[in-house]
Amino acid sequence: RQGSELAGWAMGRWTYEGIDLNHTVADLNSALWDAEDNDLVPHQFPNHYIPIPEYYTFANATVAPETRAVIAWMQRYPFVLSANLHGGELVVTYPFDMTRTYWKAQELTPTPDDGVFRWLATVYATANLAMASGERRRCHYDDFTRFGNIINGANWHTVAGSMNDFSYLHTNCFEITVELSCDKFPHASELPEEWENNRESLLLFMEQVGHG
Numbered sequence: 275r276q277g278s279e280l281a282g283w284a285m286g287r288w289t290y291e292g293i294d295l296n297h298t299v300a301d302l303n304s305a306l307w308d309a310e311d312n313d314l315v316p317h318q319f320p321n322h323y324i325p326i327p328e329y330y331t332f333a334n335a336t337v338a339p340e341t342r343a344v345i346a347w348m349q350r351y352p353f354v355l356s357a358n359l360h361g362g363e364l365v366v367t368y369p370f371d372m373t374r375t376y377w378k379a380q381e382l383t384p385t386p387d388d389g390v391f392r393w394l395a396t397v398y399a400t401a402n403l404a405m406a407s408g409e410r411r412r413c414h415y416d417d418f419t420r421f422g423n424i425i426n427g428a429n430w431h432t433v434a435g436s437m438n439d440f441s442y443l444h445t446n447c448f449e450i451t452v453e454l455s456c457d458k459f460p461h462a463s464e465l466p467e468e469w470e471n472n473r474e475s476l477l478l479f480m481e482q483v484g485h486g
Contacts, residue, residue, distance in 0.1 A: 303434070364423065366453070
């Protein structure tokens with residue numbers, strides 16, 4: 275109701291119960307990295323299909339019902355390729371989203387499949403009309419054009435318990451985040467242009483499911 279120009283980055287981010295759905299998935303990164311540091315991988319601790327921590331399954335755990343439903347959906351259907359769509363920036367991010375050095379806000383933290391993730395992110399970014407435009411300008415402070423409009427999520431800002439990292443570590447699904455537009459809340463009249471900006475990118479990204 276306030277309009278796109280007056281809405282801050284936090285507007286609409288929390289549910290009625292006060293839960294931020296963007297940071298409510300279980301953090302599996304810390305468990306994996308602790309196990310690696312103690313030489314427990316892979317004989318005593320798996321490096322993929324990592325189980326959800328027991329505390330996360332408790333009825334009184336602070337987990338949104340929407341999140342529990344999505345996890346159950348992912349477990350029922352073993353997806354292999356995914357993208358979650360955000361707004362407020364023009365860039366494609368890929369795992370890991372959480373820095374390995376816990377006290378760092380930014381740190382390059384690639385997965386063992388970094389080449390594949392960089393390819394998937396590049397496929398989307400190069401076909402996105404807004405990102406690939408010669409008149410492309412910064413949304414805010416970061417100049418993502420220097421990196422081809424893609425970035426390792428943790429090298430931008432660390433996020434514990436992101437969907438990208440959870441999908442990768444819990445179900446082996448390769449998931450990226452697409453920041454679709456500088457404007458988090460575009461006007462209805464702008465939606466056709468946003469669709470055209472992303473249509474080919476979405477189709478090309480889905481086609482990557484056929485590659486090994």
